[in-house]
Amino acid sequence: MDDTTDYEFAVFDEWSLYDEIIERNYMKHAEISAAVSRDLSSTNLNPVNKIATNEISEIWDLGCGCGGMAAKILSGWSVSKYTGVDLSQAGLARIEANLSASVSSVCTNSCEIVDFLDQQVGVCPSVILASFSLHHFPMEEIQRVLELIVKHMDSQSRFVWIDTVRQTYETREEFNRRFLLDISTQWTSLVPEQMLEVEEHITQYDFPLDQIERERLLSAAGLTSQTISYQDPFFTAEIFTRLSAVE
Numbered sequence: 001m002d003d004t005t006d007y008e009f010a011v012f013d014e015w016s017l018y019d020e021i022i023e024r025n026y027m028k029h030a031e032i033s034a035a036v037s038r039d040l041s042s043t044n045l046n047p048v049n050k051i052a053t054n055e056i057s058e059i060w061d062l063g064c065g066c067g068g069m070a071a072k073i074l075s076g077w078s079v080s081k082y083t084g085v086d087l088s089q090a091g092l093a094r095i096e097a098n099l100s101a102s103v104s105s106v107c108t109n110s111c112e113i114v115d116f117l118d119q120q121v122g123v124c125p126s127v128i129l130a131s132f133s134l135h136h137f138p139m140e141e142i143q144r145v146l147e148l149i150v151k152h153m154d155s156q157s158r159f160v161w162i163d164t165v166r167q168t169y170e171t172r173e174e175f176n177r178r179f180l181l182d183i184s185t186q187w188t189s190l191v192p193e194q195m196l197e198v199e200e201h202i203t204q205y206d207f208p209l210d211q212i213e214r215e216r217l218l219s220a221a222g223l224t225s226q227t228i229s230y231q232d233p234f235f236t237a238e239i240f241t242r243l244s245a246v247e
């Protein structure tokens, strides 16, 4: 199977199921976005200002979908430029409506994440967000994505990585079993066909890293943790700086 085929399978063609997942807060968008927004607030993302303000000059949202997580994180912020990157036309079509309240210039890029990062020259956004998108990449590919992300970070930039994470030494199969059991008892509004769709997606296309793999890849890429904003038995939201970045 070639790379292109892998990525095509991970892309959402239809958005109503994920809308419901966000609306019902099944993937903790509310808690995660509040925690990330709080932690970004206490970070000085604007070198010209002496104190932290809720202003972002530029943010990239890798695997943005409909921008649901970004819109919640950025609610109440003033953002000059937002670029959402995704291959899903259904998701991208909703970006403008979801982001325009906090963002002056909303751009969408219908592009594969690696290609987008490869194509950018000389730009270091204040924030690079990847929310529930990188677990679609196999481990070797995540290494490449992380290295490309670091290339676009300066000492002030922050990388916000929100994703599913396996517990240490938990296999992918064990994680899936645990996650699907939780889903079957908690995601109660889904009808059987939707449950089946969720199960098929997770078992075929999701490759969450375990804690040790994740730390190894992050450190090899030159990223260091600033803060863990949110963590539960399935999801982690963590903010990174470039290694040896000076405040």
Ligand SMILES: C[S@@+](CC[C@H](N)C(=O)[O-])C[C@H]1O[C@@H](n2cnc3c(N)ncnc32)[C@H](O)[C@@H]1O
Pocket: 007, 010, 011, 012, 062, 063, 064, 065, 066, 067, 068, 069, 085, 086, 087, 088, 091, 111, 112, 113, 114, 130, 131, 132, 133, 136
């Ligand atoms: C679970 S959704 C997350 C959406 C949003 N970031 C959020 O947190 O709610 C994952 C998104 O990543 C996109 N995606 C997955 N692999 C991708 C790739 N290689 N390039 C671009 N987008 C990708 C999918 O199309 C989908 O919209």
